Amino acid sequence: MKRAKTKSLETINRQIMKSRINIIMLLVFLLCLLLVFRLGYLQIVKGDTYQEEVENAQFVEINQSVPRGEIYDRNGNLLVGNASKKAVYFTRHRNMSSGEIMDVAVELSDYIDMETENLSLRDKQDYLISRYPDEVERLMAEEQTLLENGNISQEQFNQELYQRIDEERISDILTEEDLNTIAIYVEMINARELNPVVIKSEGVTEEEFAEINESLDTLEGITTGMDWERDYPYGETLRTVLGEVSSSEEGLPRELLDHYMALGYSRNDRVGKTYLEYQYENVLRGEKEQVKYTTDKSGEIISQEVVKEGEPGDDLYLTIDINLQLEIEELAEHHLTSLREMAEEIQQRNSRSGEIDYTIIPEYLNTVVLVVQDPNNGDVLAMVGKQLDDNGEIVDYHYGALTSTYAVGSSVKGATVATGYQNDVIEAGETLVDEPLNFSGNEQAISSFFNRDGKVALDDQEALMVSSNVYMMKIALGLAGLEYHEGMSLPTDIQDAANKLRNGLNQFGLGVSTGIDLPNEARGLSPDLSNAPGSYLNLSIGQYDTYSALQLSQYVSTIANGGNRVGLHMAKEVREGDANEEGAVLQSFNGKVLNTVEFSPAELSQIQKGFFDVFNTHDTATDRYGTGWDAYHELEPKAAGKTGTAEAHFNGDNVLNQTYTGYAPYENPDMAFSIIFPNMPYTVPFFPAQYLGRDVINKYYELYHEQEPVAPYEYNTNEFYSRLVYDSY
Template identity: 65%
Template structure:
């Protein structure tokens, strides 16, 4: 046999080594191949995506306090502008820790003082736990012992501290320097990376500004610049209606955070918080500056480049005539004070003589609401509210014109008449007997001008003398009933009562006017089911409640022939231009909400009746229009309707007095509504209608150049004998 040739031990070792090297090379080759494939995938397939992410990380839209658009009146007078103020900002670097921010806050506190009364208790507690830990242990001995024994954790100890450390205790520990550091810190800590926040944007002194500027290289992330605040050119006039803007420190208001975040806002954005600033935020807000940052590996900012400059917001032009607004404010204050003085003097004289049957409470004369608008396009020319507070000071109450409602009284009667026309229960010129209505249950209803007799009046005269019975008989007809003395009132009126309320709604009473302001109140409209007495009261304005804005839209709908036009304050939007009016971006045209179906003959009857309210004394019957006393001397003539509604205040009987009108009577270009709530219950009524007279005269002066006339002055010696006799 042949012998098997054996390999030497060296050959075997070499073979093993060779195999291992081949395996290692194969693994290395495989790893290199995977790496090459991965790099190819990243560069070729995912390259664009990653490049975009890099770019997005470098380009950051930041809030650099771009000024808001300005607000002007209809004639181009600046109402709300912007005022520059020195400011100090902080920009948080990437990867910047809270401890680093606290250290910076300590450094910055030696440069500026921040008086912040809004520090939360939790902020103070955190500061005390970090800086006065030994004092906290002494304050909480039981919890401190549990912590020492290991019975509770440090986290649990902190939770107990948050629950037990009172504000009084932490305030005893915190020095003024501590509070300054903390105030600075809480403003800085909310900053997101690479997004500046204002550390101090109000009342920065020249010295503070200069000191910080001088040492900017020592204060990492701190910069100086200019901030802005709203500048109200006409002081308190319409201040509430303009609304508020959040401050640099406040950012998004808590109650609006979710709303604005849903629109893409950041926490530190300055936004409109109320009324016009809120309503037109999308117009008034500016375009933020876009900045490209360059940073080192640690995230520290090395430089920045403005990629897209910021742009102020667009300018908003209102329908308001600021001169008319201010003049009516003066009239409102004059009449409010004068009527209260008249009531005070009447009460004082009665206290001496005890010869009046009326209970007069002068303090109840504390409010008046006025709206003036163009009846042809819904533009609000002026909205005035005045209120006397408990200290006897007159304050603005402009929002009351659309956010507060009252029972208006007879001023709604044109709506009742038109509803009768539309439901074919009344013909233009139809006569109805005004007489006391007596029902089976003892309910009795009368007109003010006629307490006991039977007098036939048509729709024109019913408006002129404000016949309650004419309107109530229309309301009965809408239920399919004709009045008979002693008749029972129906038990269930739900089937047809809606006709009357819908008839009033079509004029804007009890529904939204569409005014471009938040929080409009549409009024109280209780159910009409088994309360026929209230239903009859609704026909004369003694049940549902309406605002001055609704009454203004209502009288404007009558004035223009039946078009209910949306009430609005915005007239147009223009691009911001620092030197002149910018180009028009948007115009707010008349928006007809609905059309009241009324023919020419019916409309003519309404016009005649409303003209008579202000201008007619019927010599044959010696009947006067209810507004004749104050309005009959106007030239050109005006037309309108008055109203009084019985109400209660603190258990006492009072009257809401309303005055609606338009002028000139032919081709009107203004309409107005006035509400005097809770006036004294006297006969004759307190002469509040003279505010309406002065209002129209002032409009004629400003619009038509008529000679100025002094406001009406009230005379107790003339008025007192009339209320003493209780007659007109």
């Protein structure tokens, strides 16, 4: 039997070593191969990317703010400009620590004085910890020992410190110089790398500016330059509607942060916050200057180069005529204050005589809003709102024409008549009987103001002239497929009819957006009508839904121009910014026809003639007057329009909203207007407010048609006192 061969121990060890070397070599080979692949990937695939990052580490482009475009009225009068002012800037270099920033703030504190009233306690506490460690140790000696021994955490130590160092204690330690330094530091510490921030732009003195310029070499990151702020040559006129711009300290407003960040803005950019400044931010913002900084390896700036000059924003020209705006503001103030004074005088007379309780509450009479526009193209020529504050002082309320809505009463009846035509309820010239409407279950009959107890046959034209409530309510019944007869029940199935009526009102702009190029437009209230037949009938006479002065103006303009509902707009054109002259027109805004109301010529004529009669006609045969005859019949050339009165409640008391809307001249109108006086006394004939409409037309004729000036209407308490009737209109 053969004996098996056995390997010596030395041979076995050699084989093991050889295997290990082979494995190591294989691993080395694989690692080298991986390295080759990785280097190839970095050079070929990612090479451009990393090269760009290397270059960006040395050359960084940033944007600097430029002045916004200016805003002008339609005639080139400057409404919003830019006032330049000296400013001190700080640019944070790369890797700059908070300690280094504090050192610069300490140095800069010797050159400028800052406002310190709004410094937070936390800012002062942090400064105390940083700059007065000995004081902190003295105040927190026991806690410091506990912290060093590990008995309390750093967080616990900090909480105790912030609670103990209150405002009173810190004021005993920090000097005025310290507070000034803190104010500077607060502005600097939030700066992003290589993005200049304003440290001070309000009240930089010539001395401060000069001294800093002389010391720029020693003040790291500090530069001087010019900043700007919005300037308003016409003061508070239209101030709210023109809008606001964020400050250099504020940057992107918190409530608009996501909106602007999505558009590529930086957090410290100054932007439009409200109304026109916000709406036309893309026009007004301009193109920012691009600066390329060269930094060394430590991140410090060693040179800078302007890559692209900044350009101010383009200029926005509005449809507003500032001269007309100012004149109508004066008229609105005159009428509002005069009506308030008359109400106060009548209240005093009542108090002395004790004849009748007229419940005239003067302080309720505190608001007027009105709009003047071109009815043909949607240009808003003037938008005015005035209020009397608690002290009886006039304050601007221009945005109320856009944001406040009211029940407007009979002014809407032209739209009700048109809805009757379109749904084959009435024909042009059709006669209906105006009579008290007695419904089953109703204790009080519904009647028109001019006819409380008789039966009067009226066609559509005269129904508008005398403002027949009954004529309109019979149209509403017809939309529900019903014909009135005495003692009938109110309709129950009115949803379809209500939709028809509301759609008819909407087609004129009532209850829908006017298309105005401003944010926050109110569309009004349109409550559910499915179980409210009485409210449905009231809707037909403007006593239910609510509308704005802008909507009321668009409505009457649609009648004036023959049926085109033209979108309202404040912007007329955009021009290239040019400090020396009007720039080239870059964009024009023309009124867009939002819809066309379907009239036959005969139907349109009936409504327009009815509106003419409201202002101009006294029917001697019946001794009936148009509801606006008193104020408007002497105008030349003639105007047309509609008046309205809506019952409302204010603080639990009965009040009336008085509305007036119209257009002029009657032939080929080039202006339309709407006026709303809310919360007027609930009395007859407390309607002298309609004279504001007359004065507005006269002022327009004076400015646009070169007519002789006409003095504003002067109120005479004696004329109205003897005619007052309580709780009736």
